[in-house]
Amino acid sequence: MAGDKVKLLGFWGSPFALRVEWALRLKGVEYEYVEEDLSNKSPMLLQYNPLYKKVPVLVHNGKPIMESLVIIEYIDETWKNRPLLPIDPFERATSRFWAKFVDDKFVPLIIKMSSSTREQKDKVAEEAREVLKTLESSLNQNKPFYGGKILGFMDIAVAWIGIWAPMLEKIIDIKLLDEEYMPLLNTWFRDVLEVLVIKECIPPLDKLLAHYKDYYDRFMATKSN
Amino acid sequence: MTKKSEIKLLGTVASPFVNRVQFVLNLKSIEYEYIEENLAYKSELLLTSNPVHKKVPVLIHANKPPICESLIIIEYLDEIKPDVHRILPSDPLERADNRFWANYIDNKFFPLYEEMRVTPGKEGKDAIKKGIIEGSVLLEEAFIKFSRGKTYFGGDDVGYLDVVLGCFIAWTKFIEKNNEFKVFDEVRTPRLVEWVKRIWSHEAVKDVIPGNEVLVNFYMMLQKYRPPRAV
Numbered sequence: 001m002a003g004d005k006v007k008l009l010g011f012w013g014s015p016f017a018l019r020v021e022w023a024l025r026l027k028g029v030e031y032e033y034v035e036e037d038l039s040n041k042s043p044m045l046l047q048y049n050p051l052y053k054k055v056p057v058l059v060h061n062g063k064p065i066m067e068s069l070v071i072i073e074y075i076d077e078t079w080k081n082r083p084l085l086p087i088d089p090f091e092r093a094t095s096r097f098w099a100k101f102v103d104d105k106f107v108p109l110i111i112k113m114s115s116s117t118r119e120q121k122d123k124v125a126e127e128a129r130e131v132l133k134t135l136e137s138s139l140n141q142n143k144p145f146y147g148g149k150i151l152g153f154m155d156i157a158v159a160w161i162g163i164w165a166p167m168l169e170k171i172i173d174i175k176l177l178d179e180e181y182m183p184l185l186n187t188w189f190r191d192v193l194e195v196l197v198i199k200e201c202i203p204p205l206d207k208l209l210a211h212y213k214d215y216y217d218r219f220m221a222t223k224s225n
Numbered sequence: 226m227t228k229k230s231e232i233k234l235l236g237t238v239a240s241p242f243v244n245r246v247q248f249v250l251n252l253k254s255i256e257y258e259y260i261e262e263n264l265a266y267k268s269e270l271l272l273t274s275n276p277v278h279k280k281v282p283v284l285i286h287a288n289k290p291p292i293c294e295s296l297i298i299i300e301y302l303d304e305i306k307p308d309v310h311r312i313l314p315s316d317p318l319e320r321a322d323n324r325f326w327a328n329y330i331d332n333k334f335f336p337l338y339e340e341m342r343v344t345p346g347k348e349g350k351d352a353i354k355k356g357i358i359e360g361s362v363l364l365e366e367a368f369i370k371f372s373r374g375k376t377y378f379g380g381d382d383v384g385y386l387d388v389v390l391g392c393f394i395a396w397t398k399f400i401e402k403n404n405e406f407k408v409f410d411e412v413r414t415p416r417l418v419e420w421v422k423r424i425w426s427h428e429a430v431k432d433v434i435p436g437n438e439v440l441v442n443f444y445m446m447l448q449k450y451r452p453p454r455a456v
Binding site: 074078089 | 277286289290292293294297298300301304305317318320321324325328329363
């Protein structure tokens with residue numbers, strides 16, 4: 001839409017900001033990306049998101065929208081070309097359910113993975129694998145993407161796991177995306193992340209690994225003191 | 226004789242998440258069959274309908290697979306019968322604002338009630354009370370913003386946030402009594418105090434709100450199966 005001013009406040013290493021960018025790019029929306037230094041948050045971020053002070057924040061014609069899944073639905077409802085959510089109410093409910101499932105179940109486990117002992121780490125990794133296996137059970141063998149032949153809401157809501165899980169496996173020395181037990185999930189993530197529009201805004205993987213490894217090492221160091 | 230309905234709702238009367246779905250079904254004049262679940266002994270139907278979370282509410286519409294999670298169910302109902310008592314507004318920005326606050330209520334505010342129950346000791350409980358009071362102030366500000374001087378979050382009539390927050394009123398009164406404090410207070414949150422009275426007597430929800438005895442029984446069950454933390 002002409003005259004639209006769209007700004008995205010994000011952090012290059014955030015999977016939640018990344019999925020909002022995926023939504024914007026799939027829709028062909030022009031936007032200004034503003035990189036936030038999370039150790040020194042800008043007055044703009046604090047003004048737009050006073051409650052949580054977090055990224056991503058989408059600012060559309062001066063009005064802020066927060067929470068990545070809320071933002072993605074906002075994007076889908078505002079720019080009606082190339083729909084992200086399916087049309088059928090039941091399929092919409094299903095997509096929303098699985099996206100929420102991942103956020104509610106998988107994300108807290110990632111945080112818990114910085115647990116102190118090896119056994120605790122292994123236990124949390126086991127729980128995380130169970131979550132992924134449940135997600136696997138929702139996939140249809142015959143469809144490349146969750147929505148069918150074209151990328152949709154569910155694909156962009158969840159595909160960040162295909163980047164973050166392998167990275168965590170390296171840093172923490174655990175197994176998450178087991179190719180043998182989750183073949184559909186592995187294929188699904190690979191297919192989504194290969195799509196050009198998705199691929200071109202994935203941050204450099206070595207930089208991402210270094211960043212999270214550093215964060216993890218520093219966090220573990222504080223725990224052993 | 227009850228009419229065999231196309232919609233079934235699995236729930237438990239003490240659950241505010243179930244209550245809010247009933248509130249919406251009533252507002253939209255959607256007929257449904259209600260099936261009460263005993264959460265200590267979950268039925269086969271519940272376990273197969275919601276194998277992922279094993280939680281209520283679960284909505285089963287005709288022969289479609291079940292739908293879980295109260296906020297998702299509410300949006301589903303709004304989409305299948307949009308012309309009768311619209312729950313979410315149609316403007317995308319207003320919808321985003323509503324969804325944001327629903328997430329705050331469900332993920333930040335209401336969990337404090339359970340925290341209150343499981344936290345031992347006066348100091349711990351006082352800290353949670355403080356958190357709940359701070360939350361109530363945020364909700365009062367939200368009410369002012371959304372209502373624009375009218376009666377409900379939704380304006381002239383009940384809307385999304387009225388349904389989302391409104392069904393926590395029974396548990397609110399319960400923890401107020403149990404912990405000798407006020408979540409909503411005439412000085413701190415005057416508009417919400419008025420709003421509570423209106424929701425409590427709204428015809429689409431007043432028969433659905435559980436009585437104190439139900440809450441006491443549910444509370445005892447929680448104390449037994451999920452006992453408070455040790456000091």
